[in-house]
Amino acid sequence: MAQSPGNRSERLASWLESRAPLSGVVEFLRHKEVPWHKGTFFYLFGGVALLLFCVQVMTGILLMFYYVPAPEGAYESVLLISAKVPFGWLIRSIHSWSANLMILALFIHMFSVYFMRAYRPPRELVWVTGFVLLVLSMTFGFSGYLLPWTKLSYFATKIGTDVTKVIPVVGEGMRNFLLGASEISGPTLTRFFALHVAILPPIFTIFLGLHLLLIQLLGMSQPLGQQKARGIPFIPNFVLREGIVWVVVLGLLAVLSVYLPWEVGEKADPLASAPAGIRPEWFFTFMSQSLKYIPAKVMGMEGEALGVYAIGAGGLIFFLVPFWDRWSREGRRHWLVTAYGVAVIVFLATMTSLAYFKPY
């Protein structure tokens, strides 16, 4: 007697369940809901960042097949990827654009969480892991910027690593550890490569896993002031929305990578003088630009050190918001928290714009 198809799939499900008991997870996802309110759209940016991270991993692995992490071969291998390897230019361009879009998505995601006060108890650790993920992503960007070994990336990294000197006690040692030598050279490139492909990815994956796990366990945050907003089913309603955004982001990535391919630039020459217009990646320009406005000495202190401490302190206050915003715990939206968030955005946007439109 022939088995019916339904019978066959049930048997397969039963076979799978006995070996991988995931029915609980499936059941959980089936009943999972996402709060439905005017800010729901912003929930999608976390997913966008996740998608772009996956793109980064895939394109990064492909680039590793050809990339040579040594000063004698790094630039040449990037040229090879861009000119000779079939679709190498596209993979490299997607990797670069995707990295930048991912940071942008993370910033939007972070600020939306901040202004929605979604970090309030019991989601402090979701915020903490998310903030760590942003820092790790920026470190990914910083380490990846040097890898093509171009003139611009060389000198921008030099300035970036010199900033660590101002950190008391550990600064000098930290710089030496990063550089592997007194100046940016072969060991630095190897270390940055190791950081970029071997050290950061597992750490990032752990924090990403924790972040996602905590969200599943605690659920999405309800809008402030509403005890229980109405929700939409995660599957399929929210997933479909996320799908639309993902498709649009992938299309945008394809257009950007083809129409505005990432140029290779000139090879780094450590003996040459620094070229004009050195600029780090856009998400670090707020720091380099703001340091330019600080005098060399401020009340007997090194201006640069003071600037780094001030930015560091500002970042720390932002990072610790779940612990000092006692108002949101009481279900209140305090102007001070909003003002601080707006001030951070204005500062970041102003300094980044100045770096591009009026650097000197």
Add this chain to the structure above:
Amino acid sequence: MRGNSWRRMVFSALGAAAVFLLAAPESRAAAPQPDSCVQCHRALPGKLGAPAKMLEADIHAQKGFSCVNCHGGDPASFDVKVSMSKEKGYTGVPKPAEIPALCDKCHGDLAFMRRFSPSIAVDQHKAYQTSVHGQRLAKGDVKVATCASCHNAHGILPAAHANSTVYAPKVAGTCSKCHADKAYMKDYKIPTNQLENYLQSVHADLLIKKRELSAPTCNDCHGNHGAFPPAVSSVSGMCGQCHVNNRDLFVKSPHKPAFERMKLPECVVCHSNHKVVRVSEAMIGDKSPAVCVSCHAAGSPQLRVAAGMRKQIEDLKSLIHRATEELEKAERLGMEVSEAKFSMKEARTMLIKVRTQVHSFALKEVEKEAQIGNKVAQGALQTALGALKEFEARRRWVILPIVLTVVLALLLFLKLREMERKSPGGV
């Protein structure tokens, strides 16, 4: 006894004189302390005080010399009647005719000069005596340049010092102090427009404006201490000091014997002497302003060769220009063409070689060099065009993912709308 005593005295005096003479170079270096010349003259105004004030920067003072080494006298005495007395060897201000010999006392002594610079030349005076300046001075013309005219009398700086009057970019200015002065040069019946012409030359542009110290100035062609106008037949040798390949090709060319017969000053005929302007293709060819037409008759085979050479240069130049433009365009669009861009350096080198080959006045040789350059530039151009073509293809193909994206997003949206038709948000 008395006779012996006299003999002893004479021998002692001769011995002392011999010791003095042999030791003379040593004593030239000894500047006594305190130096009354410097101390007194420094306090004096105007011309009398200036030399003492300039002494500090003077290379001689830095090496331990002072006024006494040129002017004599006794710097140990602060009594002017003693320090500036003839008895103490004071010679006063040397006359122009005496200056070359005075400087040569030290600068012509190799053993002495070696102490300060092992490789220093000591033949300046000998060279000077062969120069027009030296020869005229010997005949009593005191208007001509002597050492101090170019190097200054006081505050003399090494030639490599940027403030020295004989620092390469300043030489033309130094020579022109006399040579551009019409009134001063009136008796010599030579032109006074050398500086004016030189300043318009490619050499001055490089040396004075761009501080390219290997570019020539007056002394590189005329000599410095042995300054002399070059003979008509030695012009190519003079220019060939730097333009080696041009000279080698020229001396083997049919122009060399022809110019010799006609007593024409070789390179100068086409390039001028002081006003050597930057060369361009316009200089050769069968039509004005090509220099060729000033000697060769219209329609002559020589002008056909000239026109052919010009065409080779122009063709290669325009090919290089086009390839460079296309490569830059491709690069601006993010295409990787660095290898081809690098190869353009070779094409540009070949263009220089072709221009150099013109001095052989042999069309076949020019064509041979041009072909190599054409091949390289053509290769780069093809790479650039290929890159641009690929860029266009990429733009066309990207339509596919865009369409797919739009369709997929639309389908997902329609599905969502259908699902949520009854209850927005699916709630």
